[in-house]
Amino acid sequence: MNFDLENxxxxxxxxxxxxxxxxxxxxxxxxxEQAMAAAQQAAEEHGFSLKELLAGGKVAxxxxxxxxxxxxxxxxTWTGRGRQPRWVKGHLxxxxxIDDLMI
Numbered sequence: 001m002n003f004d005l006e007n008x009x010x011x012x013x014x015x016x017x018x019x020x021x022x023x024x025x026x027x028x029x030x031x032x033e034q035a036m037a038a039a040q041q042a043a044e045e046h047g048f049s050l051k052e053l054l055a056g057g058k059v060a061x062x063x064x065x066x067x068x069x070x071x072x073x074x075x076x077t078w079t080g081r082g083r084q085p086r087w088v089k090g091h092l093x094x095x096x097x098i099d100d101l102m103i
Contacts, residue, residue: 068101077103
């Protein structure tokens with residue numbers, strides 16, 4: 001397809017530019033879709049989902065509901081897992097019980 005760009009009007013050039021942009025966007029979208037399908041197929045051939053591979057092999061963990069709250073600031077909570085927050089340690093060091101902090 002040959003275009004005589006030198007003799008086209010500004011409107012014709014802008015219309016051509018828009019048409020080319022739409023074609024490029026459509027072409028890229030189609031290629032991305034094909035690449036995604038190929039990647040999904042390759043992942044499945046190896047026993048994985050593409051989502052699992054893109055997450056670095058890590059499966060999202062479920063969130064754990066908090067079990068304990070700071071009596072002085074109820075927005076500070078702790079699930080009971082991992083390292084104790086300072087407010088829990090301070091309460092226990094002061095002779096309090098962990099049961100006192102239960103929600």
